[in-house]
Amino acid sequence: MSDNHAPRVLSQRLGWGATVVAATLVFVFLMAPILAIVPLSFSSQTYLTYPLPGLSLRWYVDLFTSDKWMLSLKNSFIIGIAATVLSMALGTLAALGLAQWNSRWKPLVMAVVLSPMVVPVVIAAVGVYFFFAPLGLTGNYAGLILAHTALATPFVVITVSATLQGFDMNLARASASLGAPPLLTFRRVILPLILPGMASGALFAFATSFDEVVTVLFLAGPEQRTLPREMFAGIRENISPTITAAAVILTTLSVILLATLEWLRRRSERLRGPASR
Secondary structure, eight states: OHHHHHHHHHHHHHHHHHHHHHHHHHHHHHHHHHHHHHHHTTBSSSSOOSSOSOBOOHHHHHHHHOHHHHHHHHHHHHHHHHHHHHHHHHHHHHHHHHHTOOOTTHHHHHHHHHHHHHSOHHHHHHHHHHHHGGGTOSSSHHHHHHHHHHHHHHHHHHHHHHHHTTOOHHHHHHHHHTTOOHHHHIIIIIHHHHHHHHHHHHHHHHHHHHHOOHHHHHHOOGGGOOHHHHHHHHHHHOOOTHHHHHHHHHHHHHHHHHHHHHHHHHHHHHHHHHHHO
């Protein structure tokens, strides 16, 4: 028995080592294009080239002092925050309604609600354009906010629905039986338990709106150009290293959002831990 134990341990170690090496290579393959942008944003040259001729912060200065870039950054935050608020309200209500609805049509309705995640963005953008154009919702903030809300709401529905999987609806029924109105029941009983899912959905919704460019190409006017739209225009018209500074800002924001999501996930697990025991 001891003669077979050593080869088995060796094979397990070799397998684990091969798994670690493969995972590391995949990670490097995925991260290399992103990390390659960071040094270029500090280049002193007026065009993108390796090796770097020198280091400079001129492109970050250009990003934060240019009226064009700052307007696009402001537009991204205005549209992103407004779309996040609307998608949180609509997505939470949809998730609560679907969680309590027992019907054979429920899978179909859920598929329709989640369809913006499945339909290619170009097709969705063309459809939204032809639907919004007769209503006068192109070339203004309202159309962009509504379009981004439609794209972001499925993320809120998914995260809140996942949180509701472990929610005992008897708590809400008990609150109602004690005379609490529906709004008070939601605020005091349901909301504290589904808040981590709502927060996660809000972060996903904001990231979806902030990074979206295809819908903006169809619906935005000159005054609604967002940061990704400005980057796209810069790549097509004039490749400037300022684009790399904007890309680093977007990457940093994505990392912050992912770190926040991980913190919310761990906090949710800690809150559920005592209750599950």
